[in-house]
Amino acid sequence: MEIATLINRSVVGLEPSRSLRRAAERMAEHGVGSVVVASEGQAPGIFTERDLLFALAGGADPNTSSIESYMTKKAFTLAPSVDAMQAATRMLGEGFRHLIVVNDDHTVAGVLSIRDLLRAVLEQIGEQTSGEGSNDEGAEKSSRVKRVGDCMIPDVISLSLKTNLDKAAQSMMERRVGAAIVMDDGRVAGIVTERDLMRAVANGLVPWTTPVGECMTRKPRTITPFTTAGAALSLMMAHGFRHLPVMEDGKLVGIVSMRALATG
Structure with a gap:
């Protein structure tokens, strides 16, 4: 399964000069945990909920501090053709919760979230289970x-x-x-x-x-x-x-x- 089928193509974008509060507003409006930060002539960056947490922990004022100071610049990206299992291994191994997916022409195709990816992978390999563990199954x-x-x-x-x-x-x-x-x-x-x-x-x-x-x-x-x-x-x-x-x-x-x- 390619990640092209799993990405959110409704990309929420923002300029790097915008405030932390505006980024939070955009994420809340769209129910997402990241925004793609675009600047002409630059590789796409990403600003996430974790970046906002870091900013708040450092005492940043959400109304006056810009996302440029806290975003990940030149964010790691994946191609739409990458296999879902490979993407899951990469995201879980390196602690990514959101990755930008980029087409061959370097345009942004969408954003892949770890939640959507795990849901698809678990369905694919049949690892979903339900209910509490039962003692009837035996200790072994x-x-x-x-x-x-x-x-x-x-x-x-x-x-x-x-x-x-x-x-x-x-x-x-x-x-x-x-x-x-x-x-x-x-x-x-x-x-x-x-x-x-x-x-x-x-x-x-x-x-x-x-x-x-x-x-x-x-x-x-x-x-x-x-x-x-x-x-x-x-x-x-x-x-x-x-x-x-x-x-x-x-x-x-x-x-x-x-x-x-x-x-x-």
């Missing part, structure tokens, strides 16, 4: 199945409801993760992700005065460490999640990402 078979507990990060970033967005971004960048759990009185109150921060910036919220409690995803879907990796991936793709809190006996024991499930 069960022991060979990769589960959420094998892939999760047990040392979770936990924030209070009053933590401001810039501090949340700093914590996430220090750990190189795209999400943090928001706790209230010892309980999971929500999850805040790069996507939540992007929407907050798009809505004009001020990072250094806005608490995560105002923009987090409340009462997030959770998963157990015993859920199979395939079932967890299917759940995440079906609902558009990139991270899920992992709970056992009512306690938070970790967080798992889509990338960790696919590569762990």
Whole structure:
């Protein structure tokens, strides 16, 4: 399967001089996690939610700071004819979540997201599973199945409801993760992700005065460490999640990402 069948051809573009807020607005308007940055005579660049996170962590003002200072210039690109499995290996191996796809004449054909790519690859090779692992299958078979507990990060970033967005971004960048759990009185109150921060910036919220409690995803879907990796991936793709809190006996024991499930 060629990636030409998987790319989003409705390219969201922006000039490098535009502000972080304008980039966030464009991403929010189109429901995407990146914008292609075009400058005449230059190879295309890309600005992503992770770049915005980095900017916020560094104290950038979304209204006055330009994306040129934080974008990836001369972004890595793929041809439309590249095989989906090869693209998945490259994206997962190097941590790309979005790649620009370029035609032979150097025009931009579209953008490939890791979510769309993984969905197609899993369908192609039949690795999607459903439901929790069953003890009825026997210990020997069960022991060979990769589960959420094998892939999760047990040392979770936990924030209070009053933590401001810039501090949340700093914590996430220090750990190189795209999400943090928001706790209230010892309980999971929500999850805040790069996507939540992007929407907050798009809505004009001020990072250094806005608490995560105002923009987090409340009462997030959770998963157990015993859920199979395939079932967890299917759940995440079906609902558009990139991270899920992992709970056992009512306690938070970790967080798992889509990338960790696919590569762990």
